[in-house]
């Protein structure tokens with residue numbers, strides 16, 4: 001039975017499996033003392049993949065890749081997975097890249113101008129007026145854009161930086177939750193300084209504002225000697241354009257499939273679960289195989305699914321995540337293996 005056929009025969013409920021001991025916690029409930037070997041992103045990123053951390057921890061161990069020389073996130077967003085793997089010592093260095101100029105500016109300043117961003121955050125007046133000012137004009141310099149990114153991320157609904165997402169608490173601020181309810185300055189500063197330390201010791205090797213294709217070309221050229229793993233987390237197939245300032249249309253999804261099915265370096269890709277994506281990766285892998293039989297390492301990319309819990313103030317909802325990888329071993333207990 002093919003992977004696709006076996007996937008089609010499995011109900012949604014069967015695809016959902018528990019992710020072990022990980023679950024989302026609001027900042028107020030986290031104990032700082034227990035986080036020495038951990039690092040949480042200062043960004044509340046829409047579609048952030050913090051919940052995939054246990055999957056990556058087990059994946060690295062299973063494939064004898066820990067510690068790994070280099071972990072690359074070409075769609076960085078909030079960099080949830082990179083930060084955890086770095087802090088836990090499972091990877092030596094990471095490369096972060098994102099095409100969104102605000103997101104790039106944030107990571108650049110957090111890493112290489114930490115104290116400047118810290119002082120901007122400490123001085124921030126977390127008001128509706130400031131929110132409107134930054135939405136109208138996030139600024140031109142890296143410093144301005146980094147501040148705007150972090151401010152808007154922590155004061156807008158679901159951390160969304162664009163479009164229809166309004167300020168937390170609404171335009172009238174009549175809700176119990178006001179615009180500053182997620183702007184924990186001390187905690188944000190603590191996280192920024194952890195990031196600054198990692199960057200100062202060279203463990204955040206590069207922060208780039210590049211398209212995914214340029215990132216892969218650059219990494220393959222610059223780090224060909226290093227053991228490396230890519231984690232691709234592109235904008236959602238469905239409704240991605242509502243969440244991110246950089247759109248990713250059908251053409252981009254197809255180009256990404258071509259890039260990955262021709263890439264020899266180990267990679268993991270995560271997506272919201274859609275049959276079209278499975279079909280796309282199957283046909284792309286087949287094409288790559290036809291052109292040159294050894295293009296796709298270890299046979300075709302493998303499909304797996306796991307569950308994630310996305311939550312906001314009003315609801316918690318589960319979603320099945322599609323994981324595609326060219327690694328041969330995946331942690332069975334973390335996924336529902338589509339090959340079975």
Ligand SMILES: C[S@@+](CC[C@H](N)C(=O)[O-])C[C@H]1O[C@@H](n2cnc3c(N)ncnc32)[C@H](O)[C@@H]1O
Nearest residue numbers: 045048049075077078079099100211212233246
């Ligand atoms: C799903 S989010 C990544 C979330 C991240 N994994 C996390 O845990 O926070 C996708 C990111 O891809 C970025 N992006 C969109 N198009 C891109 C492109 N062509 N190249 C690189 N990054 C892109 C968006 O700006 C967005 O930050």
